[in-house]
Amino acid sequence: MSVSAQGIPGVPDLTHPVELVHLGSQILKASVLLVFLVIALGIAIALLSFSLRRLPKEQSLFVSEWALRYSELLRGFQHLALVLVLLVVGFFLCSTLSNRYHYWEQAKVAQVALLVAGDKLEQSAPQVRYIVKEPYTTTTQVNGKIVKINETRDVNRFLTVAGSQIQVKLDQTPDVQGRSAIYRVDYSADYKVVNQLENINNFIFEVPPPNGYSLLQSYKVERAGTRLQQTNPGDYSFAFSLQPREETSFRVTYKAQGGPRWVYSAQGQLLSNFRLIAIANFAGANFASGIIPNDIKVDRKSTQFTWIFDDNVSVKNPFGVYTNTDPIRNTGIMPRLLLLAPALFLWWILLLYLSIPMSLKNVALAGGIFFACLLTLTYLARFMNAEFAWTLISFILLALSWGLGANLRASLAALICTIAGAVLPVFGLLVSFSGLTLSLAGLLSAVWLAVIHLYGWYKLQP
The missing domain is CATH 1.10.287 (Helix Hairpins)
Structure with missing residues (x-):
């Protein structure tokens, strides 16, 4: 709990x-x-x-x-x-x-x-950074005079990634202690970089691991088949040289574990020649953030989502895969019914008192039967439809209430009282149109009492 x-x-x-x-x-x-x-x-x-x-x-x-x-x-x-x-x-x-x-x-x-909601694995798009010298002017005071000083400073600029071919395989491990589920991610991506600048040839390839991971292993970055080494632990920036008009490729792979969602964030970049294939090897997978995939393939054990962006597409929200769940409906109905149950019992028992002779034994049995039926309904409603469960229980309640009468007419009267005072009111509090059902039950009760006492359907013995 x-x-x-x-x-x-x-x-x-x-x-x-x-x-x-x-x-x-x-x-x-x-x-x-x-x-x-x-x-x-x-x-x-x-x-x-x-x-x-x-x-x-x-x-x-x-x-x-x-x-x-x-x-x-x-x-x-x-x-x-x-x-x-x-x-x-x-x-x-x-x-x-x-x-x-x-x-x-x-x-x-x-x-x-x-x-x-809650924890998630969020993979950010890589960035290709380069540094340029930018002139700027500052002012200072020397011997009471304002002097301008011209200097240069390093400014970061970014190169657009020319192509992204990504494939991620997701496996779900449910029922983990303290969490509902975790994802096991097998990530591989090929990125293409083209130097479109004239006088810049030194770059830094920044590709951080996913945010929110609890375990990261086999993280590897390769350039043209050669593995790049990290200069510092936890530093996911790799320097490389690339001449103008030339292109190169990087391959990023890793395995990770983390929260019950996986998303890819473009971080405000324009995506060109982008292709993401997410394969969810579990049931109930759905695409996140409302970014509709170009293709969805479903088989018995997995679902494959494919996003394709050919030319300069801006994606604001992170998109990816999460575990879809059935919506929880009709919450609060059973607690409301249980709180009103004593009033329903009083309704039913008064109908019985006004309809048939009631001994102390019959009153005790009626109370026990009524609350036992509600107890059964409370626990049946946890794993089956409450209306269907009450329908089944109602047959048992009607069969037992038949025995409250001493003869055929009294038993029939007890049956009508049970329908009007117990079965319909409880059913009315379970369905969405409660007011109409309770009104019908009240009308049936009033009509029944009028038939007995005003029209003498049968003589009520003390």
Whole structure:
């Protein structure tokens, strides 16, 4: 996981011990408060009954009525407490899963970003430099008088490279520790130099190795088949003589390793008789910087890119090869769904309460089934399409919800409630047109409740 990956701000995560202890203390306080409220109500009823002890008839009616109401209240309190427990536990479970999924998405984005950004191997075009004497004038003061002094200084000038024939072979080594991939480069280039000057015959051929390499080996510069020696370590300048109207050739070869991109930079020079062939021996290779190659050949194991510039072409941006990756789409959808999952559960469980008789066992089973399905969806969505995964899970959810009904009509009612309150809302949060899907689910829920309670589709038993 990337060290830069961050969780969702303000969302609790049960994998953090401090947040877990804080949650436990809050639940304990809320539980104690509810228990005291119930006990206080029971004591109030007992006191009222004691105050009516001299009126046996009124006492009997009062006790029987409030005992029935108190038992109903306790029964309702059990259901309320169970639903609240499922909501609270489900919220913290889903918030933790949301954070985990957000971490995973960020790490995936950071890993892909390493393939198209960051380190790179950048080979600069060689330069042919020569030195000319240029006169210049300075002024100084001698004995209070301004005196002009005429002097000469050395000025660097550059000769255009007459031709470049370059071939580079690229191999990729993926899954390197600390980096997404590295390139292994086998570089060979032939450069032609023509002396078009009349009175200059001493030049310096400057051809530095690529920037950003981590390993450079077998670096060699040859002139007309003769290897040139470096005068100083790390100095990649080679002096040579060339008479006017004559031409010579240089061959540069090396092997290098470096970042997951290789580009060639013209450094503002005009490219003439230029030909670059880049052979990428791995899948997913593409051309960089938007400089379209003249030819692309693809076979099973490699891709060959060819750039050809015949006459005085200026290329502003470095161009070359990088590893193309599939775009990462739909990020943030699963964390949003998981954060809204408790509200969807409450939607579904209220539909069930208003549609079929619900026992404590059925409520507990419904909560377990719902959050188990979301947990399964969270991990299936990592390696397959989330909409397709939820479609498969929905069949399991519908099959299990059928058992919530005591008879055929009740089971059918539970099935409709599950479609309107669970399947469609979750699916609506996964697709791009969420508002339309959630609106349809809400309309279906309202129509269903109207059919039950206004048109008496079947009698809801307590």
